[in-house]
Amino acid sequence: MIRAALFACAMLVPLVARASMHEIAYDITSFDALDGWAEDDHQAALDVFLNTCPDMNDPDWLSLCALAQQKPDARQFFELFFRPVLISDGKPALFTGYFEPELNGSLHPSDRFRYPLYREPEASKEINPWLTRREIETGPYMQDRGLEIAWVDDPVELFFLQIQGSGRIRLPNGRMIRVGYGGANGHSYRSIGAELVRRGVYSRHQVSAEVIKNWVRRNPEEGRELLFHNPSYVFFRRIDSVPAELGPLGAMNRSVTTGRTVAVDPAFVPLGAPVWIEKKGAEAMHRLMIAQDTGSAIKGAQRADIFIGTGDEAGREAGQLKDPGRMLVLMPIQRAYALAPDALP
Structure with a gap:
């Protein structure tokens, strides 16, 4: 998912009801009604919350x-100054997960490290859509332009790095560099998982990131063509200001935190707001989190993507997460009752 791309506009988007598409409902509830609070x-x-609330x-x-x-x-602070608001737009809640990939790479090309991460060329910034x-x-x-940031050893992992929008590159000497979203070619994202389902290769419930990666590697020629099915292309930038032990930058240009x-969708939830998650599924999660990121596929009042962490294990966990539940936004008291005036005591 491409989150940093939305930072500039997301901070300016007000909390609005998309009345032309769905009827939006705001329901205030008590903290006692939050399961596991x-x-x-x-x-x-x-x-x-303190990491991003100054912004x-x-x-x-x-x-x-x-x-x-x-x-x-902490508990008294939230209970005294906020009210939980359930915002619904007629769509069922859906929780998924995302992570920060970690790839093997080099600052110089070689027989092993052959697949470049590029900075965005000026032409792409001026022409939309570009190539x-x-x-x-x-x-x-892209040849002989000096736009390469690094080279990695796996084109499939590079494709999924573009979907996530940020990641870390482990160099041969063990040093890490971090890269983040640096632009895009302007073409709409097309899901290769949905394309495999359309072709009848897999059913919808079978598709995950690992399943797609394995299929592409088993079928290298067809796999490369499958990756081309998605015309969207993401460019990167080095992020040397964020220490390796911290999370990647989210849409608020601050490091995100594993599990918190x-x-x-900032059209419904203000970036920086606390949100209470009640995720069902095999690994239920009842937790207070902070809305610090966005995603091109995260649309709707009850749509949320949980940051799982960095590396392969986090990637496997994130790829399996697709659960129902509900999400409530903790709003400042006056703002909550302005949204739901009928709930005034």
């Missing part, structure tokens, strides 16, 4: 951020 680590959530624009959020910086009791994925990877346009950051 009392057992959560509220201080962990408050620490993550929120509205006075009510900034006032609460200033209070949070006084190190109050397709096929044209970029098979044509002469969630990507949301």
